[in-house]
Amino acid sequence: MRRFRAATMVMVPAAILVVLVQDVVWPLGRAAGHRIAAWRLLAPLRRWVAALPAAAALPLFLVPELCSRCGTLVSAWLLLQGDGWRALAVYAGSKLFAGATALWIYTACRPALLRVRAFRAIHDAIGEFRRAAVARARRRAPRAGRFAALLRRTRARNLARRTPTPP
Numbered sequence: 141m142r143r144f145r146a147a148t149m150v151m152v153p154a155a156i157l158v159v160l161v162q163d164v165v166w167p168l169g170r171a172a173g174h175r176i177a178a179w180r181l182l183a184p185l186r187r188w189v190a191a192l193p194a195a196a197a198l199p200l201f202l203v204p205e206l207c208s209r210c211g212t213l214v215s216a217w218l219l220l221q222g223d224g225w226r227a228l229a230v231y232a233g234s235k236l237f238a239g240a241t242a243l244w245i246y247t248a249c250r251p252a253l254l255r256v257r258a259f260r261a262i263h264d265a266i267g268e269f270r271r272a273a274v275a276r277a278r279r280r281a282p283r284a285g286r287f288a289a290l291l292r293r294t295r296a297r298n299l300a301r302r303t304p305t306p307p
Contacts (some may be wrong), residue, residue, distance in 0.1 A: 197249040208238035
């Protein structure tokens with residue numbers, strides 16, 4: 141029973157994070173991705189990337205991860221030099237760039253990538269975890285709804301305190 145409680149304490153925040161990403165961040169990212177993909181400069185590049193065979197698409201998909209790791213190393217070096225703000229900027233920028241680039245490559249090469257057996261197995265496992273996490277978070281939605289209502293009331297109360305009343 142103790143292990144189940146510990147697993148629940150980890151799974152619930154993870155599930156809420158997955159729901160937040162799926163319901164809020166993902167649609168915004170998708171809209172931004174569609175706008176970026178419409179740029180004239182990227183359209184020929186996207187067609188070229190989409191036409192790549194699976195043997196070339198998989199290493200290309202891994203390049204942003206390598207860039208992300210390099211950004212992590214540079215940010216660690218900057219942190220060791222005592223430059224925390226630049227380290228944070230490099231880390232966040234490299235993660236954002238790598239994530240956006242990987243998503244762009246994934247959307248362009250999805251059919252070719254899914255032909256690779258190992259990639260498809262990982263893809264399907266992540267999809268199954270996501271579906272289970274979302275289902276679990278939705279079952280716990282009444283608690284999340286009460287928490288959101290509490291946050292709204294607190295925010296409204298704090299705003300009312302800060303707003304001066306007319307004389």
